[in-house]
Amino acid sequence: MKKFTYSTAILDAYNFLLKNYPEVFVIGQGLWSPWYVGNTMKDLDKNFGKKRIIDTPVSEAAVTGAAVGASLNEMKPIVVHPRMDFMMYAMDPIINQAAKWSYMFGGQSSPSITIRGIINRGGEQGAQHSQALHSLFAHIPGLKVVLPSSVADARDLLIASVLADQPVIYIDDRWLYDQEDQLPEAKEINLESINPCILREGNSITLVGCSYSTFLLKQITKKLIKNKINPEIIDMRIINPFHSELITNSVKKTGRLFVLDGGWGPCGISSEIISSAVENVEPKFFKSKPARLTLPFTPAPTSKVLEKEYYPNEKKILNKIFKIFENNL
Amino acid sequence: MKDSNSKEIDSITSEKEINIDNFSRDELLEMLSKMILIRNAEYKIAKGREFGLVGGPVHLGVGQEAIPVGISQYLNNQDKVFGAHRSHSHILSLGIDLKSFFSEILAKSSGISKGMGGSMHLFGGSVGFCGSVPIVGGTVPLAVGTALASKLKEEKVVSISYLGDGAIEEGIVHESLNFARINNCPVIFVVENNLFSSHLNIKLRQPKKLTYRFAKANDIESKVLDGNNLTSICKTGKEFIRRCRDGEGPFFIEALTYRWFGHVDWREDIDVGINRSADDLKYWKKRDPILRLKKSLLKENYFGENHLINLEKDIQKDIDNAWVDALGESSPEWNESLDYVFKSNYK
Numbered sequence: 263m264k265k266f267t268y269s270t271a272i273l274d275a276y277n278f279l280l281k282n283y284p285e286v287f288v289i290g291q292g293l294w295s296p297w298y299v300g301n302t303m304k305d306l307d308k309n310f311g312k313k314r315i316i317d318t319p320v321s322e323a324a325v326t327g328a329a330v331g332a333s334l335n336e337m338k339p340i341v342v343h344p345r346m347d348f349m350m351y352a353m354d355p356i357i358n359q360a361a362k363w364s365y366m367f368g369g370q371s372s373p374s375i376t377i378r379g380i381i382n383r384g385g386e387q388g389a390q391h392s393q394a395l396h397s398l399f400a401h402i403p404g405l406k407v408v409l410p411s412s413v414a415d416a417r418d419l420l421i422a423s424v425l426a427d428q429p430v431i432y433i434d435d436r437w438l439y440d441q442e443d444q445l446p447e448a449k450e451i452n453l454e455s456i457n458p459c460i461l462r463e464g465n466s467i468t469l470v471g472c473s474y475s476t477f478l479l480k481q482i483t484k485k486l487i488k489n490k491i492n493p494e495i496i497d498m499r500i501i502n503p504f505h506s507e508l509i510t511n512s513v514k515k516t517g518r519l520f521v522l523d524g525g526w527g528p529c530g531i532s533s534e535i536i537s538s539a540v541e542n543v544e545p546k547f548f549k550s551k552p553a554r555l556t557l558p559f560t561p562a563p564t565s566k567v568l569e570k571e572y573y574p575n576e577k578k579i580l581n582k583i584f585k586i587f588e589n590n591l
Numbered sequence: 592m593k594d595s596n597s598k599e600i601d602s603i604t605s606e607k608e609i610n611i612d613n614f615s616r617d618e619l620l621e622m623l624s625k626m627i628l629i630r631n632a633e634y635k636i637a638k639g640r641e642f643g644l645v646g647g648p649v650h651l652g653v654g655q656e657a658i659p660v661g662i663s664q665y666l667n668n669q670d671k672v673f674g675a676h677r678s679h680s681h682i683l684s685l686g687i688d689l690k691s692f693f694s695e696i697l698a699k700s701s702g703i704s705k706g707m708g709g710s711m712h713l714f715g716g717s718v719g720f721c722g723s724v725p726i727v728g729g730t731v732p733l734a735v736g737t738a739l740a741s742k743l744k745e746e747k748v749v750s751i752s753y754l755g756d757g758a759i760e761e762g763i764v765h766e767s768l769n770f771a772r773i774n775n776c777p778v779i780f781v782v783e784n785n786l787f788s789s790h791l792n793i794k795l796r797q798p799k800k801l802t803y804r805f806a807k808a809n810d811i812e813s814k815v816l817d818g819n820n821l822t823s824i825c826k827t828g829k830e831f832i833r834r835c836r837d838g839e840g841p842f843f844i845e846a847l848t849y850r851w852f853g854h855v856d857w858r859e860d861i862d863v864g865i866n867r868s869a870d871d872l873k874y875w876k877k878r879d880p881i882l883r884l885k886k887s888l889l890k891e892n893y894f895g896e897n898h899l900i901n902l903e904k905d906i907q908k909d910i911d912n913a914w915v916d917a918l919g920e921s922s923p924e925w926n927e928s929l930d931y932v933f934k935s936n937y938k
Contacts, residue, residue, distance in 0.1 A: 287743065313743065319773065324732045324766030331736020331750075334721055335671060337743065339736075354763065358726045359733065365931045367714035367722060368705020368923075372934030403932050428933045 268416045269439035272302040275420035276340075278448045280310045283338060286424060289316040289329055290342030290378075298344040299380065300439055326352035326377065330360045330429075333375040338424055346379030346433065347393050360429035361404030374427045376420070381435040381473070381524070384569060389561035396473070397523075397530040399431045400502040406430040406453060407502040411476035413443035415499060418451055426453035435474040435524075456500045458508045464494035467518040467586065470509055470535050472498035475522040475574070482576055486583065501531050506538040513539050517549035520583055522574060527556035550586045555579055599800055600786075603847050604817045606877045608886040611822055616893045620902075622664060622821060623888065626656040626881050627906050629680045632689065635914050636679070636696055636710070637857040644918065645696055647709045650677040654819075654851040657880035658783055659684035661824025662751060662844075665832045666719065671737035671750040673730035674723030676711050677783075677850075681753050685718040689909060693917035706923040707931060727788075728754065728761030731780070735771045738778035738840065747836040750778040757788025759802045768809040768843075777840035779831050780806070783818060784847050789854045792866035806843035818846030819880035849875035 266274065279286045292298025294307050294317040307315040318325045322343065329339035343349045349356070356377060364372040383392040400407045408423050408430055410416040416434060423430035430453065461476070462483060471479045476497040486493050494512050513519050519539050523532040532554040539552055555574050563572055611619060633653050639645040655677075663684040666672065674681040683692065687703060695702030696710050704714045711725040721737060724730055734752035741748040758764055759782060771778050782802050786793045793800050806813035814827050824846060831842040851872065853860020861869050888894060 316774075319766070319769060321766035321770055323763040324735065324770045327729075327732025327763065327767065328736035328739055328770060331673075331721075331733035331738075332740040332743075333736070334733065335737040335740035335744075335748075337740045354726060354729055355732060359724065359729055362724075363722065364934045365928075366704065366708050366712040366724070368702075368707040368927075369931040369934055370705070370714055370716060371722065406933075 264445070265442050266413055266445040267439060268413050268441045269300050269302045271413045271417035271445055272420060272434060273304055274445065274448060275417040276303060276306055278421060279424050280306065280314060285336060286338045286340065287314045287316065288340045288342060289318060289325060290344065291318050291320060291325070292344050293317045293342060299342060300436065302439070303342070322348050322351035323355060327355035327359065329375050330355050330373045333373040334371060338374055340376045340378055340424055342378045344380055345382045345391060346395055347390050349377070349379050349395070356399070356405070356429070356431070357402050361402050364428065365404060372427050373429050376423045376430045376432055378432045378434065381433060383437065383562065384573070386564050386566055386569065388564035392562035394435070394524045396433050396501060397525045400504070400531060401529070402502070404429065405502055406500065408432045408456070408500050409473040409498065410434060411438065411471070411473050411497050411499070413441060413445055417445065418449055419456065419499065421448060422451045422453040422456060425450060433473065437474045438477060441477065457505050458496050458498045458500070460494060460508065460512070461497050462493065462495040464492040465516055466492045467494070467520060467583065468496060468509065468512040468516045469493045469520050469522070470496045470498065471522045472501060472531065473524065475524050478574060478576070478579060479522055482579055485576070485580060489584070491583070491587065498531070504534055504538070506542060509535060509539060510542040513543045514547050517547055518586055519552040520586060521552070521554040522579060523554065523556045524574070525557060526559055527554065528559065530556060532556050550589050553582055553586050555582045597800065600847060603815060604819060604878055607883070608890060609820045609822050609883050611887045611891060614822060614825070619884070619888060619893065622660050623881070623884055624902060624906060625660045625684055626821070626884070627903055628910070629656045629660070629683045630881060631907055631910050632683060633679055635910055637852065639696070641857045645710070646698060647711070648855045649696065649710045650855055651852040651857070652677045652680045652850055654875060654879070655783055655785060655848045656680055657821040657824055658781065658818050658846045658848060659753070661821050662781060662828040664825055665829045666749065666751065668717065668719045669746070669748050670719045671734065671741070671748065672720050672753070673734040673751065674713065674720070674753045675727060675730060675755065675758065676723070676725040677755070678713055678723035678753065679710070681723065682713045682715050682718070682720045685715060685720055687715045687718050687720065689913040690916050693913050694920050697917055697920070698922060699917060699920035700923040700927070701920045705927070705931070728758040728764050731758065731764050732767045732770070734778050735767045735776050738771065738776035739774055741777055742775065748777065749832050749835040749840070750776070752778055752780050754780065754782055755788065756782060756784040756786065756793050756802055759805060760788070760796065765805060765809070768805060768811060771841040772809050772811050775838065775840060777835040777838065779835060779841065780843045782843070782845045784845055785850045787850070787854065787864060787867065790860065790864045790867070792864070795865060801845060803843060803845045811841050811843045813843035813845065815845045816847070818848030819878045819883065821880060821884050849878070851876065
């Protein structure tokens with residue numbers, strides 16, 4: 263089977279959607295330029311025409327709003343924000359309009375829009391070019407928030423998002439783009455059926471992450487096993503709606519919970535995962551207090567020296583997990 | 592001292608009867624009926640609000656009826672219309688069922704938005720009304736988007752974006768104008784310039800009272816009109832809608848008008864509106880779009896006084912009946928509320 267990267271899997275999703283669904287079009291800034299979105303959109307404008315791949319002025323709010331409008335007129339637009347920091351300009355079309363549209367009109371009209379926000383961190387880019395804001399959107403009723411971590415999910419969850427009949431925030435992370443894996447035939451999955459999944463079964467601790475954090479958790483598996491820790495690893499995949507069942511059952515089995523998130527801690531997805539476990543798992547099952555590792559509660563630094571301290575790394579993660587085993591209840 | 596009587600406004604608006612040449616009796620009568628229906632329905636809502644029958648805020652457009660009636664005359668049910676917080680007239684002019692409309696104002700489950708919207712969130716898919724929301728300027732890019740979709744689908748469908756002089760001050764509107772222009776979207780921006788954003792007069796918010804300068808800045812063809820002159824709205828509406836269907840959009844209409852009620856609910860806001868005076872209200876009531884049309888029709892002998900009295904009686908009867916029926920409807924059930932969050936949940 264041919265090997266794909268995470269980024270070419272996204273490209274594969276676009277090709278599948280544009281080929282099979284004439285109502286799909288893609289709109290956003292920089293879509294006719296190769297360097298904005300890596301190779302995730304390579305040559306799409308050449309292959310499908312500039313009418314379906316629309317490059318835009320720097321007008322995030324109007325462009326996102328126009329895509330919401332187009333979806334109300336039977337199209338299936340994908341809006342691309344090459345850096346999700348700029349999505350802040352589009353908060354009204356996303357949070358006030360798209361997310362509320364179905365509810366406030368009694369389910370009679372629904373924007374079937376996909377908004378792709380790309381997380382683009384590191385490289386001394388600083389506070390306004392480095393944000394992972396998935397938790398912000400997961401707070402809003404009416405938005406589905408999808409975060410693929412695997413190569414196959416990068417493609418199949420994008421297809422599922424676009425074919426769904428509601429607003430979806432699809433967030434991919436540039437730090438995953440070079441990840442390689444085999445890619446089976448594209449499939450159409452109903453977004454409603456997307457749940458977190460167990461990537462590795464284990465019995466001594468439940469590790470939960472999404473997007474790049476899941477990748478990091480996979481990276482440390484061997485070291486944990488060497489230290490006689492047999493982890494169960496769960497990839498969230500979708501954080502709104504929040505599905506707690508898999509995590510609850512896993513924690514009942516392992517008695518320990520560690521959450522890794524590339525966003526901030528307060529009011530973030532890590533808070534939600536831990537509070538749902540505490541609410542749903544009887545205290546007697548816990549062998550240790552749940553723990554998490556998130557970004558320090560500061561904006562992203564620019565300096566390379568500070569960046570090294572800022573983002574989670576193998577050593578920091580392992581130290582946190584080892585501590586859980588020291589603090590048995 | 593009299594704010595409204597600036598030369599600029601005086602030169603555009605008038606007290607005089609209006610020119611009804613080139614319009615048929617039936618067409619004018621139909622539009623007059625719609626204007627009376629809208630006005631009296633809004634008076635009904637105003638009373639309902641004052642007496643506590645309507646729970647949420649209502650933004651009334653009494654005095655502004657000519658604009659949506661003139662525009663809607665040339666639209667069909669495939670066209671896409673968006674409004675904002677003051678949109679009773681926009682959806683009523685498209686011919687929405689009156690009882691379902693009142694039911695929504697009263698937040699009943701048989702309402703046009705299933706009782707989930709109330710006065711500020713109106714929906715009428717069957718008449719081409721895509722939605723109205725109270726976030727000022729919020730639907731402007733959405734109308735551009737439905738127009739973009741029409742263009743991509745190569746359909747001769749027009750989108751209408753109703754906005755006010757307050758919404759013009761939102762950044763998203765300017766992005767939308769530019770985006771619509773560079774993509775030649777078949778959308779018409781209809782600015783109902785009633786000189787007030789909530790409580791504040793436009794002269795305290797903008798360097799000029801007219802907003803069409805923003806259309807000019809974005810290279811969009813525009814016209815400034817007396818918004819209380821039905822046939823003038825009709826003429827421009829008809830032309831721009833036809834040219835939009837032929838792929839010449841976007842266009843921008845600025846219609847000068849005035850609301851007789853204050854920003855919200857049944858009061859006149861003479862006391863709270865900054866630079867809103869009793870004199871102004873009197874000045875504008877002389878420019879009543881309905882009265883001016885009636886005068887022209889009577890003068891040209893299109894019908895007599897008695898005909899007019901009977902027409903108004905019939906309309907009032909319809910309004911009273913629809914209101915009473917709507918009052919008797921039931922409220923939405925709590926369990927529906929969760930179902931509506933996502934369309935896929937809606938059974």
